[in-house]
Amino acid sequence: MKLKWLGHSAFELTSKRGLNILIDPFIQANPACPLKPSDLHPDIICITHGHADHFGDVVEIARNNPNLIVITNYEISIYLQRKGVNAIGINYGASVRFEDVEIRMLEAKHSSTFDFEIDTKYAGNPGSFLFEFDDDLKVFHAGDTGLFSDMKFVIGEVYKPDIAILPIGNIFTMDIKEASIAASWINSEFVIPMHYNTFPSIAQNPKEFENLVTNCKTVIPNVLETIEF
DSSP, rough: OOEEEOOOOOOOEEEETOOOOEEOOOTTTTTTOOOOOGGGOSSSEOOOOOSHHHHHHHHHHHHHHHOOEEEEEHHHHHHTTTTTOOEEOTTTTOEEEEEEEEEEEEEOOSSOOESSSSSSEEEOOOOEEEETTTTEEEEOOOOOOOOHHIIIIIIIIOOOSSEEEOOOOOSSOOOOOHHHHHHHHHHHSSEEEESSSSGGGGGGOHHHHHHHHHHHOOOOOTTTTTTEE
């Protein structure tokens, strides 16, 4: 599996068979990302919740890639379907399979609205995603979340991901200390920080996070760097 960070919470995962999964496609308005939506050609997009910095450019990317499928919660899927996007809505614990990857939605503790609309609208429950590849590699993308006990008792003890991608930015999500606790609970082999330094309000030093994490290896990717696991 190949992983590429696009800045903020946006990631590309590419399976051994070449299935390309784009998570939280915040591209045009993302100051950390040098790409344009037209540069991206995913097979699958996964959206954790409705906030603009996660929903991002999904509609434009979907229109440029007519065979693309969006996986998200039920409410966002209905919103996208009304815009002509091929979207599948699932909920906590449910999974869908595409080629050599099973995609499961899990819980997150956050809020979820279409905050880019003139009238802010409810966008269903926020979520996280577990990606299980056929070579038994499991990747957990936490979305936006605070610390909660299911990170230990469900995500860590039941699903046992090999890679955990966790927000560290504070203000809207866990801070560095809470994220390090989440890393200890999940107990994955690798942990990757996200959702930091995009804006001044979430400025963090990922090395401080790395120093607090003692049970697994912290990987701090550069934007657009491809890492193979």
